[in-house]
Amino acid sequence: MRDVAIIVVTYNRPNSLERLLKSIVAATYDSVTVSLYISIDRSGAQIDPQTLEVATRFKWNYGTKKILEQPQHLGLKNHILLCGDIANDHDAIIVLEDDVFVAPAFYSYAQSAFSYYNTDPQIGGISLFSYEYDESAFYPFAPLKDHSDVHFIQVPSSWGQLWTKEQWKAFKSWYEKHKLTSLSNLPEYAAAWGSKSWKKFALSYLIETGKYFVFPNRSYSTNFEEKGTNSTQTGLFASQLNLSDTPIKLGSLQASLSVYDAYFELIPAVFNQWQPQLHDYEYAVDLKGHKPVSEIETPYVLTTRKGWSSLLSFSTTLHPLELNVALAMKGHGIGLYKAENITETASSKKYQNYIPNFLLGQLQHHPKTVSFGVVLPVSDFNADALDMSLASIHTQACPYCVVVVCPEDIRSALFAYAQERTFKFEIHSIQRNTLKELLREGFSQCQQEINVWLRPGSVLTQDAFKMVAQASTAFPTTSWWAGVARNTDDSKGTVSKTAQWRWSRDQIKMFKIRGMIALTEAFFYKSDLSTLNHPIDNLEQYLFPSKTNLSLISLHLCRLSKTSIEAISNVETIKFKHRIFHYFFVKDIPYLRIFYRELAQLPPVLIYDPLYDSFYADNY
Template sequence: MDKNINDISNKEKIAIVVVGYNRIDSLSRLLQSLSVSKLPNSVPLVISVDCSGNEELYDYVKSFRWQFGDKYVFIQSKRLGLKEHILKCGDLSKYFKAIVLLEDDIYVSPFFYDYIEATVNKYSTDTQICGIGLFKNEINGYAQIPLEFLNDGADVFLWQEVCTWGECWTYSMWSEFRAWYDENENFSFEKIDIPQEIKMWKNAWSRYLLAYMIQTEKYFLYPQISLATNFNDCGVHVNELNNTYQVNMLYGSKQYILPEFAELNKYDIYCANSKLYALLNMSQSELTIDFYNLKEKKNYKRWILTSAILNYKIVKSFGLNLHPYEVNIMVNNSGQGLFLYDTKIRCKNIEKNALYSYFYGNLRLNILIKGMIGFLRNKFISRIKL
């Protein structure tokens, strides 16, 4: 251990906390990306490695040279598992102005620290923000199709989704969640309206932060362009290397446009932009927005806005042409792609679901299908050869 963290007080600095287990190549790649980043002269680095018995990795992190400031190395004496390890690393936020937590399969933009400094300085005292994300999702992981957010000129937006691929917390953000978690470790996720897939996760720490965020009506702050990407390396939760979560990152310096909280676009866990309620002259208590068709039907309100074809009366419809989807409502684009239903009146609808053609187009959808057939054929042949 290079330094004892209990002996320091570094509340003026935003520290980088790197989390690893047994993947030396992944950890090395992340640390190298940090080493070539545009950083100020004094940035503390904490490397926390869960107990794996990998002596080569232990020696590597101990000998790794950090030229930007103090380095702290913690090798856990017993196996914590990812959830407990992340919680323990989040607790390190009490020693610093804020921490940036990076798991070992993350890779950062050279300009990530400018974004972190700007957003921490702007939003650190905003009690409705419970974390700052570096990664901007380009795929809706629950629906497995593209994900888009409105770009109104601001460099950030708010979303009730936990960023786990590069995240930042001040101690006030983290400590409020930690207090909630300590009282709700046995939380029943059936209480809250979240995608069904999340309810089936067994060991994910992030679903607790998500439940906390929804119950307390808080948000994560996200960038309009990512400051980190994800290699999704093989490990405990991933069996095969893939590029599913590689995203476009910022490769240049910029001055960030950071509006006040009230002015930011706000999305719920289902990617519904809160501005749509006013545009449709309805409240959240009477209207369900389910563009990706992920909500459980038992949670539907009387009025539903969705791309799905349902057997209720269509009171208004919009085209699915402009991106992202909410722009079609903002400009009142006519068409048959988004439907506002009244669930009190049942009727048979024969419209065509336009969701996939909206994202892929007919030509691209054909290419996608052919590519999938080819992928499955190659998989089948490779298994036969084995």
């Protein structure tokens, strides 16, 4: 066994530190002596006493434990760089930030990976973590499986990683020469990382030197993404832990058929092994449609973007998309084009997270991948109004469950109504007749992947479910959606101005306190919100979640009934101090509208691009 030390990097998060240390001590070490370092960054004039107390009382029986109290505040980047130098005293180090959690077999995997890769000059580090979403565009990421249990990405790991002494020395030497440079080789998404990021330097280093990180196909660490320096707080990087103690099957980078670049795209050399007909072309890979055209320097590109005169074409039926090329699936959606023959909309140049049409192929070709729950609170029975709402639901392309909730005194009338209709729905009755109680019961009975409520008489537009499902897939970090202009007669389906329907966090808080649940009709809620805020416990917290901003979709998703419009017509939504700037915002007066947007901290809008049948984010 080699001398592989564990370094825990922490700062003012005693609970996180304690959770990580519990996972470390529960791991398997096979009688080897393991050095443990707990490095605590200083906050101002002192070390956080609670964090220090957790580190001090932690018992480590597998070797020496050293607590490093930093003499001055370092910040995360300098803290990692300083702790990395401990590698000079060991064969290798495992670095764990305090919001990480490790699997029981993490150390056994680390030892095996170290022994296998420590002499490979193309390996820049070894990850414990395995991505389920890529960092370049937050798309789902599923590496191709080959003869081994690992894959390789030209991206450094930051949620549990191992560096050998030689790997760290090489990176640190490069860093000292480049720490004041502009890092011009970074991908567009990484160039936006802040100045406190050590990872952007490590990424630039990998790209310049042609090195890769080793990643396990099943993760030996996961990340809680707790608030802190460089935290994404998206919930996308809490990968499922590998709880198996089965030894991992390792394989070399040179023989791997699962090697990815800094955009998480399978590299051409691997595609050439899978598909020999690509050998004759010098091409870039852009299956996510996310690489800026300006960065594509090859004569050809393999992409899902639209273009003309494709030389080769493949289907988008299989997922991940790379399989369609690897297995030569005939069809359209992925094409090999001359670089000058691919098209790019203005929106995809301007905004990150632009989602090309074919990435949503699974959703569009199989609309049953997202299910919807609809609650209809019925306080006064009106058959015509119910007919209108149910008919609009029945036309949706996605599967749905409808729950009609009513007071006891009209239950029999609703059952008689249901016998005469072809629409399928559940009926639940309660003693009380208030909107709040009806919705509480309805959401308790109807918990699909995405949920919404409507008053009888309000109708959904024909593609409402499809559009919300598409937005949910394209932007998995969002959980709460509403369409704009929901009571207009515009039949075109798209609008350009969204100012009147954008809510700030202050407004959300105000509506929740006042219990103004009528405002949330035709708002769509992802099921992850209901697990956090169960409607039985607190309906206002469920309908006005505090941990997410409302994401608008610039489309008409619903036309409200007259009753609904009357219920919300007199609501004052703007704080007095914001009203002047809000006027400029609604009137779309250039420059002046920015004041309200920034003052109210408005969330972005999801704009629909009909040319590409896709969504992109716009701050408006």
